[in-house]
Amino acid sequence: MKTIRVVAVIKNENKIFATARGYGEFKGQWEFPGGKIEAGETPQEALVREIKEELETTIQVGDLIDTIEYDYPTFHLSMDCYWCDVVEGELKLLEAESARWLSKEELYDVKWLPADILLIEKIMKNL
Numbered sequence: 001m002k003t004i005r006v007v008a009v010i011k012n013e014n015k016i017f018a019t020a021r022g023y024g025e026f027k028g029q030w031e032f033p034g035g036k037i038e039a040g041e042t043p044q045e046a047l048v049r050e051i052k053e054e055l056e057t058t059i060q061v062g063d064l065i066d067t068i069e070y071d072y073p074t075f076h077l078s079m080d081c082y083w084c085d086v087v088e089g090e091l092k093l094l095e096a097e098s099a100r101w102l103s104k105e106e107l108y109d110v111k112w113l114p115a116d117i118l119l120i121e122k123i124m125k126n127l
């Protein structure tokens with residue numbers, strides 16, 4: 001069975017919100033908050049749930065930016081990436097070890113997970 005992940009590219013006027021993984025194999029590397037779609041959920045519902053769990057924040061999910069397909073040595077990642085806005089909440093870091101709001105000029109200042117490089121190029125064009 002194929003597991004699809006969803007991630008939120010949370011934006012304000014001209015910056016996006018990135019987090020550093022707080023645990024596991026990729027600890028300290030940068031990514032977008034999100035997780036796995038569970039049975040019966042739409043991608044949007046899964047994303048709203050994940051962002052509540054990880055950041056105690058309510059988001060509004062907007063357009064799909066891209067679906068990233070990437071082969072890691074031990075698994076295949078399929079990741080739907082959506083533009084999102086904060087509706088309510090302070091983006092409290094319940095799982096991530098740190099976070100930054102990045103402007104267009106700062107997008108390559110953090111060490112992204114390998115799969116995210118493909119997405120960053122698209123974000124760069126639309127920020």
Ligand SMILES: Nc1nc2c([nH]c(=O)n2[C@H]2C[C@H](O)[C@@H](COP(=O)(O)OP(=O)(O)OP(=O)(O)O)O2)c(=O)[nH]1
Pocket residue numbers: 005007024026030031032033034035036077113114115116
């Ligand atoms: N959340 C997220 N995961 C990403 C990104 N880029 C990327 O390669 N991944 C990879 C790293 C993880 O090994 C994998 C799955 O992430 P996940 O949040 O769904 O799952 P997890 O490893 O936290 O595991 P779990 O505790 O939720 O079961 O996807 C990204 O931008 N955001």
Ligand SMILES: [Mg+2]
Pocket residue numbers: 034035036
């Ligand atoms: Mg997660």
